[in-house]
Structure formats: structure tokens, C-alpha cells
Amino acid sequence: MTESLNVLAALTVLIPLTGSLLWFWVSPKFGEKTAGTGAVLFMLGSFLAMSALFFQVGEPVRILFFEWFALTKTQSVNFSFLLDPLSLALGMIVTGVGTLIHLYAAGYMHGDKSFGRFFSYLNLFVFSMLMLILSDSLVGIFLGWEGVGLCSYLLISFWFTDEANANAGKKAFIVNRVGDLGFLVAMFSLFKAFGTVSIPELLTLINSGAISADQLFWTQFACWGLVLGAAGKSAQIPLYVWLPDAMAGPTPVSALIHAATMVTAGVYLVCRLQPLFMLHGQILEVLAFIGGFTAFFAATIAIFQNDIKKVLAYSTISQLGYMFLAVGLNAPVAAYFHLITHAFFKALLFLGAGSVIHGLHHEQDMRHMGGLRTKMPITFWTMTIGVLAIAGVPPLAGFVSKDELLHIVSGSHRSWAIFFAFATAFMTAFYMGRLWVMTFFGKFRGHHEAHESPWRMTSVLIVLAIGSAIAGFLNWPILWGGSGSLHHYLGSVVAQAEFPTSTEAFASSIKLAIGSSLIGLLGLGLAYWRYRDFKGKEFEGAVWNPVKNKYYIDEIYQSLIVENLKRVGDFFWKVIDGRILDGFLNGIASRAGGASLQLRKLQTGLTQQYAFWVWVGVLILIVGAFSVR
Amino acid sequence: MSIPVAYVLLLSFGVFCMGACGFLLRKNALSLLICLELMLSAVNIAFVTFARLHENEGGNILYFLVITVAACESAVGLAILLNFFRIKRSIRLDDATALGVEQ
Numbered sequence: 157m158t159e160s161l162n163v164l165a166a167l168t169v170l171i172p173l174t175g176s177l178l179w180f181w182v183s184p185k186f187g188e189k190t191a192g193t194g195a196v197l198f199m200l201g202s203f204l205a206m207s208a209l210f211f212q213v214g215e216p217v218r219i220l221f222f223e224w225f226a227l228t229k230t231q232s233v234n235f236s237f238l239l240d241p242l243s244l245a246l247g248m249i250v251t252g253v254g255t256l257i258h259l260y261a262a263g264y265m266h267g268d269k270s271f272g273r274f275f276s277y278l279n280l281f282v283f284s285m286l287m288l289i290l291s292d293s294l295v296g297i298f299l300g301w302e303g304v305g306l307c308s309y310l311l312i313s314f315w316f317t318d319e320a321n322a323n324a325g326k327k328a329f330i331v332n333r334v335g336d337l338g339f340l341v342a343m344f345s346l347f348k349a350f351g352t353v354s355i356p357e358l359l360t361l362i363n364s365g366a367i368s369a370d371q372l373f374w375t376q377f378a379c380w381g382l383v384l385g386a387a388g389k390s391a392q393i394p395l396y397v398w399l400p401d402a403m404a405g406p407t408p409v410s411a412l413i414h415a416a417t418m419v420t421a422g423v424y425l426v427c428r429l430q431p432l433f434m435l436h437g438q439i440l441e442v443l444a445f446i447g448g449f450t451a452f453f454a455a456t457i458a459i460f461q462n463d464i465k466k467v468l469a470y471s472t473i474s475q476l477g478y479m480f481l482a483v484g485l486n487a488p489v490a491a492y493f494h495l496i497t498h499a500f501f502k503a504l505l506f507l508g509a510g511s512v513i514h515g516l517h518h519e520q521d522m523r524h525m526g527g528l529r530t531k532m533p534i535t536f537w538t539m540t541i542g543v544l545a546i547a548g549v550p551p552l553a554g555f556v557s558k559d560e561l562l563h564i565v566s567g568s569h570r571s572w573a574i575f576f577a578f579a580t581a582f583m584t585a586f587y588m589g590r591l592w593v594m595t596f597f598g599k600f601r602g603h604h605e606a607h608e609s610p611w612r613m614t615s616v617l618i619v620l621a622i623g624s625a626i627a628g629f630l631n632w633p634i635l636w637g638g639s640g641s642l643h644h645y646l647g648s649v650v651a652q653a654e655f656p657t658s659t660e661a662f663a664s665s666i667k668l669a670i671g672s673s674l675i676g677l678l679g680l681g682l683a684y685w686r687y688r689d690f691k692g693k694e695f696e697g698a699v700w701n702p703v704k705n706k707y708y709i710d711e712i713y714q715s716l717i718v719e720n721l722k723r724v725g726d727f728f729w730k731v732i733d734g735r736i737l738d739g740f741l742n743g744i745a746s747r748a749g750g751a752s753l754q755l756r757k758l759q760t761g762l763t764q765q766y767a768f769w770v771w772v773g774v775l776i777l778i779v780g781a782f783s784v785r
Numbered sequence: 786m787s788i789p790v791a792y793v794l795l796l797s798f799g800v801f802c803m804g805a806c807g808f809l810l811r812k813n814a815l816s817l818l819i820c821l822e823l824m825l826s827a828v829n830i831a832f833v834t835f836a837r838l839h840e841n842e843g844g845n846i847l848y849f850l851v852i853t854v855a856a857c858e859s860a861v862g863l864a865i866l867l868n869f870f871r872i873k874r875s876i877r878l879d880d881a882t883a884l885g886v887e888q
Contacts, residue, residue, distance in 0.1 A: 756886050759884075760886070762885065764808070771805065
């Protein structure tokens with residue numbers, strides 16, 4: 157039994173890794189069709205292996221492959237996987253949505269001269285992401301964590317001949333390094349406190365309740381470090397700035413990495429280490445506040461963006477904020493549920509946006525779109541489902557998960573959280589409605605003739621639209637006669653309060669559901685009313701400038717941090733290195749040169765002079781020998 | 786009756802000083818070779834004297850060794866000098882400065 161699990165788990169991660177080594181040379185040799193089909197088939201293989209694992213594993217299983225390296229004489233880090241509901245559910249999303257996006261990308265990237273390189277990176281990303289999810293030690297997670305960061309960098313700056321793309325990649329990588337520092341601090345603090353980096357062992361130690369004051373002290377650093385790490389990877393305040401710029405990459409990348417999978421790594425990590433955070437309630441509170449504020453803040457920015465991908469990027473930040481809000485309020489199941497539904501509808505929205513961009517010959521500005529509903533019917537209808545889902549219209553996926561979230565938030569009796577959550581819900585509906593209406597309704601304001609995308613792209617949109625429509629039934633609330641299956645499934649590894657099942661609770665939850673769907677419909681309606689005959693201009697006037705310019709956060713970071721870092725770097729380069737170090741060494745060298753110039757004048761070539769110096773030497777020796785005696 | 790050792794050593798010292806001063810002061814390369822021989826002879830006198838003094842044959846053996854080396858050395862020195870003269874038409878040692886730094 158475990159033998160076959162071993163093989164399956166190894167296959168799941170090794171297939172994408174092999175793929176990443178293949179496609180970059182397969183594509184130029186055998187043509188892009190082979191590479192594209194191969195990449196999709198490899199991903200499908202990985203997905204099938206993952207599904208087999210998903211259906212076979214009941215109780216959490218640890219799969220040991222080999223001993224990786226020794227930490228101390230008795231302790232070693234194992235290369236091993238932990239298969240439990242948390243990792244399996246996310247693994248299914250990564251490989252499943254990943255397969256669909258590979259299929260889509262094969263159509264989207266058609267004709268690109270670096271076609272093979274793209275799929276190599278994409279497969280490498282899936283490998284890293286699976287390592288992150290499946291590893292059972294912090295070191296293994298760190299390997300995946302850095303791997304996805306690397307792939308994110310490579311794919312954002314995929315078209316690196318354009319300097320803006322290269323800079324966006326650098327920005328993402330460097331901002332993520334700040335978060336990685338937090339992760340390292342967390343890893344070291346946990347090792348210091350418990351002497352192990354294996355997650356099951358850590359959790360057993362924490363759950364045993366026998367924690368000394370010293371250990372508690374160190375876990376505090378671990379929690380803060382993890383908050384920083386999660387904020388970096390999952391684009392939360394203050395480290396969210398890289399995600400909007402990451403949209404410079406190809407659209408399938410934005411869908412796979414910067415919406416559906418990689419950015420959820422932070423949520424996953426916090427859920428995975430939930431007992432650790434339970435030790436420090438105040439840090440969870442901070443996490444919830446960060447999440448809530450990010451959700452609100454990013455949503456206000458999203459309303460004012462004109463680039464279709466930027467709107468979706470800020471929307472992603474906002475939705476991730478929702479997940480952190482739920483995690484912070486100690487509701488990991490709700491966060492996970494939103495993560496799963498979000499993976500579906502946000503991937504759908506990004507791929508739909510990609511289809512629009514593709515159809516309009518790389519036009520991304522929504523002011524130059526409009527009226528596409530007749531020209532791109534499949535994209536229009538699938539996007540409609542995505543928009544309705546994220547806006548929270550029942551019974552689509554986004555409604556169920558968001559409603560559960562709102563339910564938890566209103567049950568938490570924190571006024572700030574309630575304000576953030578409901579305001580964000582309204583703004584989400586509004587900016588998604590704005591995107592939808594500006595793109596598909598009104599008159600066409602663009603320059604190119606639009607056309608529908610090829611079947612490889614539209615078929616993926618259809619599958620994802622079905623997913624976005626029905627994913628909510630994964631966890632249809634028990635109160636409403638659903639099974640709450642995700643709740644039961646994840647309940648074995650993470651703790652979340654059960655919902656009350658009384659009739660009053662039912663009544664209040666129905667009220668909440670009606671309220672939240674009304675909020676969604678209101679936002680959509682307002683957007684339709686405002687943008688149905690959009691003329692290309694809006695929000696004129698200086699009042700809107702701060703929010704149109706994303707509150708000048710990038711500029712503030714630039715002048716406060718980047719410029720100062722550059723100044724420090726310049727100081728070290730020009731003064732410390734150039735003047736002091738180089739000056740010191742070059743000074744010694746030139747002094748030595750000067751001294752030898754003088755000394756070589758002694759070498760006259762006159763034999764008798766040499767003899768004279770020999771005599772002088774002998775005399776000194778003789779005099780010395782006598783005076784010593 | 787024998788000559789006191791000190792006298793013989795004084796003789797050796799005197800001859801050595803003559804050789805040494807000549808080596809430093811003369812300009813003619815041939816004289817320099819002769820001065821070298823003088824110094825070696827002075828050392829030989831000292832060796833033989835000490836051999837007698839200590840009744841030890843080591844000094845006498847060294848005498849033969851030194852005289853042999855001296856002979857070889859003058860032969861080589863004369864050969865070099867001859868070739869030097871052929872090239873430079875001079876036997877003044879001041880003219881042999883090719884190995885020095887260029888002035």
C-alpha cells in the first residue's frame with residue numbers, strides 16, 4: 157500500500173520536473189506542437205497521479221523518500237511528503253487548474269519564439285509548487301517556496317527584452333526576498349525552540365501543550381516571521397506591491413501563478429501551522445487586520461484601474477486579504493474554501509481577460525474595448541459566470557465561500573472586520589461589474605478587429621466556468637441542507653468552530669446570504685448603470701488623483717526605501733570599496749613599486765661595488781659577533 | 786726553534802688585507818684575479834698554520850683543496866677575461882656593467 161503511494165507521490169512531482177528539463181530543447185527541435193502537447197500531457201499525468209493519491213489517502217500519511225541531510229548527530233532532515241487533506245486538496249487545485257492553464261497556454265503562446273522555454277518554466281513552477289505543498293519539513297517547503305519565487309521571476313520577465321518586464325521581475329523577486337527572510341527567521345526560531353524542522357513533529361510538540369516559557373518566546377519570532385513571509389508571497393500589505401507589476405508576464409502565468417496557486421502559499425502555510433499561531437492570539441489578530449485592511453485597500457485601488465489585468469491583480473490581492481482575514485479569525489476551513497473557489501473563478505477571469513487581450517491583438521486598456529459580447533460570445537458568457545461568481549451572486553462558487561467568510565466575520569463581533577469585509581464585498585462587485593461592462597457592453601472603442609480565440613483557449617474557459625459555477629457545492633453549508641464536505645474533510649487537520657444548527661442561526665444565515673447577494677447585485681447594477689454607455693473618460697479632477705495613482709505607495713516606497721538603498725549601495729560601492737579598500741590596496745602596491753624603483757639603483761653592475769658591500773656585510777657580522785660575546 | 790704562531794697569522798692577515806684592498810681598488814681585471822689569488826693564499830697559510838698548531842691533518846687537506854679550486858677558478862676567470870677583451874677591447878672592470886640597472 158505505502159509502496160504504491162510512494163511511487164504515485166514521486167510521479168506527481170517528478171513528471172513536471174522531467175518536463176521542465178525537456179521542453180526548452182524539444183520545442184526548437186520537434187516543433188512547438190510536440191512541446192505544447194507534451195507539456196499538457198505531462199501535466200495531465202501529474203494530475204492523474206495526484207487524483208489517485210487524493211482518492212487513496214484517507215488518514216494523513218507521511219511518505220519517506222530518503223534522508224536528505226543530517227542536522228545534528230541524531231537529527232536529520234528527511235526528504236519526505238506529508239499527504240493529508242490540506243496538501244491533497246491544494247495539490248488537486250494546482251495540478252488540475254495547472255493542466256487547464258497549460259492547455260490554454262498552448263493556444264495563447266502560439267507562435268512565440270520562446271515557446272519551449274515558457275513550458276519549461278511553467279512545468280518547473282508546478283514542480284516547485286508541489287514541493288511546497290507536499291513537503292513535510294520546513295526545509296522542503298522552503299525549497300518549494302524559493303522555487304516558485306524563482307519561476308515567478310522567470311515568467312514575469314519572460315519577455316525580458318522589454319526593460320519594463322525585466323524590472324517587474326526584479327521587483328517581484330526582491331520584494332519576495334523580504335518575505336523569505338521572515339520565513340527563514342521562522343524556520344530558525346522553530347528549530348531553536350523545538351529542535352526539529354519536521355512539521356508533524358512540531359505540531360505534535362505544540363499540541364502536547366507542554367511548552368516552556370522559553371519555547372513560547374521563540375515561537376513568537378516564528379509567528380512574526382511567518383506573517384512576514386506569508387505577506388510577501390501572498391501579496392499582503394506591506395509587501396503587496398510586486399503583484400500588480402507581475403502582470404507584465406504572459407496572461408496564463410498571471411492566471412496560474414499570480415492568481416490561482418503561488419499566491420495562496422501564504423494562506424496554506426498559515427493553515428498548516430495553525431496550532432503554532434493559536435499560541436499567540438494577538439498575532440492572529442494582527443494577521444486578520446492585515447488581511448481585512450488589504451482586502452479593503454486593494455479593492456479601492458481596483459476600481460480606478462484601466463488596465464484589465466491590473467484590475468484583476470488588485471482584485472486578487474483583495475481576495476487574498478479575505479483569506480487572511482478568515483485565517484486570522486481562526487477559520488482556516490473558510491479560508492481554504494475561498495482559496496479553492498478563488499482559484500477557479502480568478503483563473504477563469506484571468507484566462508478570459510487573456511482571451512480578450514489575444515482577440516484584440518494585445519490591447520489591455522479597457523477604455524479601448526467595449527461591445528465585445530457579440531464578437532467573442534464564448535469569452536463573454538464564461539467571463540459573465542466568473543464575474544457573477546466573484547461578485548457573490550448565488551448559487552455560484554464565490555457566493556458560497558464569500559458568504560461563509562462574511563458569516564464568520566459577522567460572528568466575530570469586530571466592527572473593523574465587519575466594515576472591511578462588507579465594504580470590500582460591495583466594491584468587488586462594483587469593479588468587476590465595471591470590468592465586465594467596459595469590456596463587453598457599449599460601443600467598440602478599439603482600433604483592431606476583434607476575433608474569438610481558438611478552441612484550446614475557449615474550451616478551458618468553459619471547463620473553468622463550470623468549475624466556478626459548481627465549486628461552491630464542495631462545501632454547501634450544512635445549515636442549508638448541504639453536506640459541508642470540505643468542512644469534514646479538512647476538519648481532521650485544522651480546527652474551526654462548528655456552525656450552530658439552530659433555527660435562529662438558520663434564519664440569521666439566510667438573512668446574511670440575502671444581504672450579501674443584494675450587496676453583490678447592487679454593486680453590479682451600479683456598475684452597469686454607470687458604464688453602459690462609457691465614452692472613454694471618467695474620474696476627471698484632482699480629487700481622484702491619489703486613488704488613481706494607487707495612493708502613491710509605489711512612489712513612497714521608491715523614495716523611502718529604494719532610493720535610500722541605492723544611496724547606501726552607492727556609498728559602499730564608491731566610498732568603501734572604491735576609495736577605502738581599493739585605495740588601501742592600490743596604495744600599498746604603488747608604494748612597493750616606488751620603493752623598488754629606488755632600491756634597484758643599487759644594482760649598478762660594477763663588480764667591485766658588490767664586493768665592497770660584501771665586505772661591509774662581513775665587517776658588520778664580525779663586529780656583531782664580537783659585541784654579542 | 787720555531788716561529789710563533791701569532792707571527793704567521795699576522796702574515797696571513799697582512800696578505801689577505803693586501804688582496805682585499807687590491808680587489809676593491811684596482812681597475813685592471815687581471816690585477817683583480819691576482820688579488821683573488823692573494824686572498825686565497827693568505828687563507829691557505831692560515832690553514833697550514835692551524836694544522837701544525839692542532840696537529841691535525843685537516844688543515845693540510847683543505848690547503849690542497851683550496852689550491853686546486855683556485856687554479857680552476859683562475860683558468861675560468863682568464864677565459865672569461867679573454868672573451869671580454871675580444872668584445873670590448875678593454876680589460877677594465879668598469880666597462881663590464883651589462884648586468885646592472887640601466888643608468
